[in-house]
Amino acid sequence: MSRVVVVGAGFGGLSVAARLAARGHRVEVFEQGPQVGGKLGWFSRDGFSFDTGPSLLTLPAVQRDLFLKTGAPVEEVLDLVPLDPVAHYRFGDGTELDLPGGGLPAVAAALDEALGAGTGAQWTAFQRRAAQIWDVAREPFLESALDGSRTLVRLARDTSALRTVAPWASLRGLGRTYLQDPRLRTLLDRYATYSGSDPARAPAALATVPFVEQAFGAWYVRGGLHRLARAVADRAVDNGARIHTDAPVAAVLQSGTRAGGVRLADGTEVAADVVVSAVDAARLYRDLLPRPRLQPQRRLRSSSGFVLLLALDGRTPGLRHHTVLFPPDYDAEFADLAAGRPVADPTVYVSAPDDPALRPGDDCEAWFVLVNAPVHDPGRGTDWQDAGLVARYTRTVLDTMARRGLDVRHRLRWSEVRTPADLERLTGSDGGAIYGTASNGARSAFLRPANRSPVPGLFLVGGSAHPGGGLPLVGLSARIVADLVGEA
Template structure:
């Protein structure tokens, strides 16, 4: 097993529970991958996902490996306010965490009738969810899935594979703020709402139907709990261990070669690594089917990356929401910048700003302090054809700009920042070995994106891919689903 991100940890635990002997190697000094942790002077920051949706996926994972989430030290708390949204016109919406309360909140903040619009939209989203959940999210992706769907014209019309996320939203939502709210969900997959498929309307449905959750003590607790679960199940975990090559024989995978030259023989290899890293760097070009996999990857668009500020805050505002999105005045300009339309990919001058500000005493050194995670969409690190995030002074200047814009939009903490750390796309690339620091691997910027995303079963017999860059995609619940798909493919030892 290569990579101890959530996908690798979840797959390792499942496979060990099935009776397999599992060795898990991780190039970093700690587990978690993109679900990272950084500590500064007693402040603890989650440096990756900051929200849990579809909590039953997490609970099922622990149950399937012989424990429970609570027994493993993962305590889930449902947030009464899923997110605060501040729109360019100054209107603020506190979106309730209970779906039944959302229509009234929309009417109160945005005007009568907005709740009914969103309800009709969610009804369409639920219909698409019901049609796609099992065949597209919980099963290996295949063209036969689309063939089966095509046999029912009504289902095809409901899923509308020819429409974009924004296109289907425009049929239900006439308030530009509601459309902006919907556009935001495309970024959950690192995508552009103008080209992302209509099927992504299932993202807001899942979040609102199943709730927004926080793990007490921070989301990194999940990585720690999964590592503990792996240890209990007998998984051998090797940290600070880098894989240089996936070795293959005539009949398929043979194991891995480490950077110190030693070998680990294996009948099966599961790679929790970016698919570009696997196919371009870890597999030799002589292996059958690898060239075709590389060609498919070249036809995809890399997902957006993120520019992150970790802010240790003294005396934070008492009324600050746990999750807060402050929208840009021009969302299209933001996506143009990030994806390099109308010029090279470049930092967004006035980006949408996301703040995660949990009020959790376990992550701060004392009362009246806060550990804030601030994120803006950013183009991947690409010195040759886009943005060189290592250019002298760029990250510091951009961080200053973001803090100033937070103040302009009503969250002024400039005089309260005790410490500031920056994580640029270039830093993400180095930390996670993900090309350019692309958070989700490939974006969903086309109707065929789901079929171009690398499948869990590679063309090399015995080699499987798990995690956010492979099917079914990025985000904690989908990565956990990915691990289950792979474990089910490999099956029980001796079966």
């Protein structure tokens, strides 16, 4: 068995560590921060607690596979709660929609009731196409390591599959084929933001995102999703892995032409047969493996997020687990993001689980509030370290919520702000880009950094590498890399 070093204890790093340790490899994980989890973060103050990253779990089969392959089933470790409704949507025209979690027929019925007869049929027709894309793309693009241009060539030979995936079409373009109601198109556009992308440029294959959420359900981990990261870390340790926190890695070492271990910031060198990088791919190639010929071409970074953690007095009648408040002009939001400036009239996303573990009593609430934001880029875009900007934009977000019917300014006990600059500092993500590379363009899947690096023995896992960001895809990347290590 191999000596394996994993750089970074985010969800991808922990997942691949657990899988490799369960297969008998000697695994050591080095994490720069004081705790594990990466973007599956957690913040507590005065009895209020917040997940600072993902707030729902989709495609739970990926996590079930991880836990089954490494020990006891996930249901014996975590309390997974199905969400129903998954989210409450408020559109720019004032229309409101509760999107259920009971499967595609329930979604269609809810759309007909909220948006008018026939909208359910439009969405169902779109989801049928999305299901076909899922069937064609799942194995070669999501569950396997890409084999360079040969993967695209194989797809191109299957003309039926090519027509189904429609790599020449954008997500928005595919939506317009099926969705006549503009509110349905707004709803679809939001799913591009799950990968930090622009729906007018994101590939039609991202239709699989709403399909997966609505066909297989959305789930919450009671006590907060950060418990998922801790459970995977425990599983890795139970299988023999060693996890070191407050242990930043300064460089990936090479032995001849192969990866040979890592050098820590304190100068300690740790030898290894295999190195798995779970840090942002841009940081790996720029800082940890400083050989210009190995650095991939710079790609468009995904968007980031501006976050408010709100400790509120009182309770909100009828509050759902997720609430999404759309602006009247959704296109303007993507124009602002493309220009690298804070969104003037943003979509506001609120996660407020009704979970006693997150609040000090029944007379208060803990809200995680997110708006899409450009990355931290002081030289060419937005400087999120500007205290004046942060204060102004905090007021913008709270005022926007008030205009759209969720005025909590008079209930605010305290708030904490997390900017893209904070995300970059805490997780090492390039500019705070949540998903690494944006999924924009027909060839975006082939432009994402591969799981197998140009250096033999060095592999990439996590949201900035193939197949992409979000808990399901990061979990799949860990499975792919574990298999690749076994072949190396």
